[in-house]
Amino acid sequence: MSSEQILPSVGVLGLGMMGASLAAALTQRGYHVYGYDTHQASLLEAEQIGLIASPLSPNATELVSGDVFIIAIPVLAVANYSALIHQLLQRGVIVTDICSTKGYLATLFAGSPGSENLVLGHPIAGSERSGVVNANASLFEEQSVILTPLEDTTAAALTVVRKLWHQIGAKTAVMTVAEHDQILAATSHLPHFLAFSLVDTLAGDAQNRKIFQYAAGGFRDFTRIAASDSRMWHDIAQTNQAALLQALDGAIEGFSALRAMIAEGDSNKLMGVLTRSKVARDHFGAVLQQRSYRQYKVDSMDFIAKAGGRVVGDIRVPGDKSMSHRSIMLGALADGVTHVSGFLEGEDALATLQAFRDMGVVIEGPERGEVVIHGVGIDGLAPPPSALYVGNSGTTIRLLSGLLSGQQFSTEMSGDSSLAKRPMRRVTVPLAEMGAAISTAEDGTPPVRIAQAEKGLQGIHYELPIASAQVKSALLLAGLYAKGTTTVIEPAPTRDHTERMLRGFGYPVETNGDTISLVGGGRLTACDIDVPADISSSAFFLVAAAITPGSDLWLRHVGVNPTRIGVINILRAMGANISIKNERNVGGEPVADLHIQYAPLKGIDIPEDQVPLAIDEFPVLFVAAACAEGKTVLTGAEELRVKESDRIQVMADGLQALGVNAVATPDGMIIHGGAIGGGEVVSHDDHRIAMAFSVASLRANDDIVIRDCENVATSFPNFVELCASVGKTIEIEKHG
Numbered sequence: 001m002s003s004e005q006i007l008p009s010v011g012v013l014g015l016g017m018m019g020a021s022l023a024a025a026l027t028q029r030g031y032h033v034y035g036y037d038t039h040q041a042s043l044l045e046a047e048q049i050g051l052i053a054s055p056l057s058p059n060a061t062e063l064v065s066g067d068v069f070i071i072a073i074p075v076l077a078v079a080n081y082s083a084l085i086h087q088l089l090q091r092g093v094i095v096t097d098i099c100s101t102k103g104y105l106a107t108l109f110a111g112s113p114g115s116e117n118l119v120l121g122h123p124i125a126g127s128e129r130s131g132v133v134n135a136n137a138s139l140f141e142e143q144s145v146i147l148t149p150l151e152d153t154t155a156a157a158l159t160v161v162r163k164l165w166h167q168i169g170a171k172t173a174v175m176t177v178a179e180h181d182q183i184l185a186a187t188s189h190l191p192h193f194l195a196f197s198l199v200d201t202l203a204g205d206a207q208n209r210k211i212f213q214y215a216a217g218g219f220r221d222f223t224r225i226a227a228s229d230s231r232m233w234h235d236i237a238q239t240n241q242a243a244l245l246q247a248l249d250g251a252i253e254g255f256s257a258l259r260a261m262i263a264e265g266d267s268n269k270l271m272g273v274l275t276r277s278k279v280a281r282d283h284f285g286a287v288l289q290q291r292s293y294r295q296y297k298v299d300s301m302d303f304i305a306k307a308g309g310r311v312v313g314d315i316r317v318p319g320d321k322s323m324s325h326r327s328i329m330l331g332a333l334a335d336g337v338t339h340v341s342g343f344l345e346g347e348d349a350l351a352t353l354q355a356f357r358d359m360g361v362v363i364e365g366p367e368r369g370e371v372v373i374h375g376v377g378i379d380g381l382a383p384p385p386s387a388l389y390v391g392n393s394g395t396t397i398r399l400l401s402g403l404l405s406g407q408q409f410s411t412e413m414s415g416d417s418s419l420a421k422r423p424m425r426r427v428t429v430p431l432a433e434m435g436a437a438i439s440t441a442e443d444g445t446p447p448v449r450i451a452q453a454e455k456g457l458q459g460i461h462y463e464l465p466i467a468s469a470q471v472k473s474a475l476l477l478a479g480l481y482a483k484g485t486t487t488v489i490e491p492a493p494t495r496d497h498t499e500r501m502l503r504g505f506g507y508p509v510e511t512n513g514d515t516i517s518l519v520g521g522g523r524l525t526a527c528d529i530d531v532p533a534d535i536s537s538s539a540f541f542l543v544a545a546a547i548t549p550g551s552d553l554w555l556r557h558v559g560v561n562p563t564r565i566g567v568i569n570i571l572r573a574m575g576a577n578i579s580i581k582n583e584r585n586v587g588g589e590p591v592a593d594l595h596i597q598y599a600p601l602k603g604i605d606i607p608e609d610q611v612p613l614a615i616d617e618f619p620v621l622f623v624a625a626a627c628a629e630g631k632t633v634l635t636g637a638e639e640l641r642v643k644e645s646d647r648i649q650v651m652a653d654g655l656q657a658l659g660v661n662a663v664a665t666p667d668g669m670i671i672h673g674g675a676i677g678g679g680e681v682v683s684h685d686d687h688r689i690a691m692a693f694s695v696a697s698l699r700a701n702d703d704i705v706i707r708d709c710e711n712v713a714t715s716f717p718n719f720v721e722l723c724a725s726v727g728k729t730i731e732i733e734k735h736g
């Protein structure tokens with residue numbers, strides 16, 4: 001390389017499809033590329049169509065220190081060139097490769113003179129096609145390349161190879177040779193050999209003509225890779241033998257188990273394999289496609305809530321989050337099969353669902369809100385293979401803290417950065433009193449670790465220091481496993497879905513004023529659950545209609561449990577025109593249609609007894625207050641400071657940024673209604689903050705940009721679409 005500004009020259013050894021594609025991409029980016037291939041026609045063709053600048057001489061004398069030599073031939077053939085490669089390394093040429101196994105090359109060259117210039121690599125890209133004719137200059141764009149530097153590889157050499165890949169649009173990651181070979185054996189080598197074997201077996205069948213004639217899309221998809229380059233795959237099998245054998249043994253074990261399930265007609269076990277693998281494929285499919293998935297959060301998303309709009313229509317918001325969580329938990333512990341409809345397919349409820357799948361429960365769906373849970377019985381959960389990841393969901397981690405305290409195995413639960421800050425002692429302290437072996441991080445936050453309770457759990461009589469349905473529910477769920485009676489006394493009524501649903505599953509729960517108790521040791525019987533629309537999600541639309549002149553909206557099949565209707569009570573006290581129609585009882589829960597028409601709002605002092613009944617609705621109620629005439633005062637709501645964000649501070653900051661007179665107090669807020677301006681606010685990864693400011697834009701005089709809105713999917717996956725359907729526009733801006 002003659003000067004730092006000038007790109008290094010590159011020599012490519014092997015002009016098969018992969019080498020030729022790489023040569024083409026580098027040539028396009030301005031590299032001077034020399035090529036070499038024993039197959040003269042390929043070399044000529046590559047030169048003629050401009051994939052390479054010229055052929056590389058046998059001793060590669062064109063390449064000088066700092067230039068790059070890329071090995072792109074089947075891995076076992078590399079030994080034929082080892083003299084040349086040793087020479088290049090000693091000359092200071094940086095040598096890299098694109099072979100699929102790394103261990104073999106590492107043994108050939110590690111520790112030899114010049115090996116500090118060796119940067120082994122492997123692009124996770126390819127095609128079943130071969131040869132120069134199939135060269136594709138964009139093959140590596142957006143693809144990952146694994147680099148496996150050796151112990152003595154210099155940082156400078158690594159940087160040169162990294163840059164080279166980045167310049168042709170690929171992303172690089174670094175791992176050890178052993179790690180690479182192990183991972184690739186499972187994710188790449190095994191599926192290829194399964195495809196080779198399947199096609200070979202079927203082709204050898206006497207009926208092969210018919211079989212291939214009627215082979216459908218599934219066969220095509222599964223066997224596409226069986227047409228891959230034979231020499232290359234031969235070499236992979238020889239050079240990654242141990243890891244490949246391990247992967248094959250795992251697969252053979254899986255086949256044998258599956259064979260037994262089919263032979264025995266074990267429908268439950270079979271459904272377990274099918275549902276678990278579907279979920280895993282969907283999950284990893286999202287990762288593979290670089291889409292956002294909570295556990296592997298790659299995309300962040302901003303909302304641009306356009307100023308103005310209106311709210312007219314007739315809609316049903318997604319299912320109640322609290323009930324969706326509980327339907328999975330109790331369905332899993334029940335004897336028999338529970339059918340759930342109206343299930344919320346939001347990230348939080350899905351985290352609960354996944355946790356139970358991880359503990360061996362067979363769960364079909366969700367499919368358009370339908371879930372079928374094959375209950376394992378109160379004592380049928382199995383230890384999960386690893387720590388449970390519960391994302392953003394406080395309800396999951398707290399309720400499961402209780403439920404898992406009663407199991408005969410250890411578990412650990414952790415979540416995202418928001419959940420990692422939330423207080424857990426409120427559940428772990430009383431659970432420890434019941435005998436649970438439960439612990440948290442030093443500051444009382446997740447991860448929560450639970451070991452088997454040595455002497456089992458003992459019922460307690462516990463006065464809740466805070467009004468919290470999550471704490472109450474955690475204790476009741478632990479109480480199912482406790483000796484004797486577990487009694488919880490509430491300082492104020494909180495949502496009672498756990499009690500109602502337990503009764504629906506045939507488990508006696510006694511409620512006497514503020515005192516709730518149950519006796520451990522009973523069993524649950526499967527039942528059908530119809531989850532109504534979530535009043536907490538409806539709240540965004542109730543406020544939207546309440547603050548926008550001309551609006552007229554129906555919200556259908558909403559859960560109107562008296563412990564949840566604080567938002568209706570508060571809005572009505574502010575002057576909102578809300579009617580509750582068609583009240584009915586659905587599986588022990590009151591349900592109704594809500595009709596709301598615009599009416600001017602006035603500020604009020606929010607009665608403290610309404611706080612637990614509207615605990616999740618305050619972000620959007622603050623928006624209602626900002627649009628009301630006069631002053632609204634909230635007190636007694638310090639709990640808001642420990643939700644997905646500090647909802648008092650975050651809302652006060654956001655409202656102030658939009659020009660609203662909002663002052664945070666230790667336990668609430670004072671808001672003077674007035675004009676709302678446009679501007680930028682931050683959701684702090686809190687779904688309800690993001691949606692509340694989206695609603696505020698209906699009355700804003702300019703657009704509101706809301707940062708970090710990806711967590712809206714935790715409770716309300718189709719929020720933006722439903723807004724659009726009633727006349728409120730929100731644009732989405734994604735960031736990688």
Ligand SMILES: O=C(O)C1=C[C@@H](OP(=O)(O)O)[C@@H](O)[C@H](O)C1
Pocket residue numbers: 321322323395467468469470471473495615616639
């Ligand atoms: O039990 C439940 O399903 C919930 C209880 C409430 O939490 P707290 O118990 O912490 O008040 C609520 O904020 C949360 O969204 C759901």
Ligand SMILES: C=C(OP(=O)(O)O)C(=O)O
Pocket residue numbers: 348392393394395396616643644688715
């Ligand atoms: C507080 C909430 O949920 P969780 O505690 O389950 O995270 C909420 O949905 O507003």
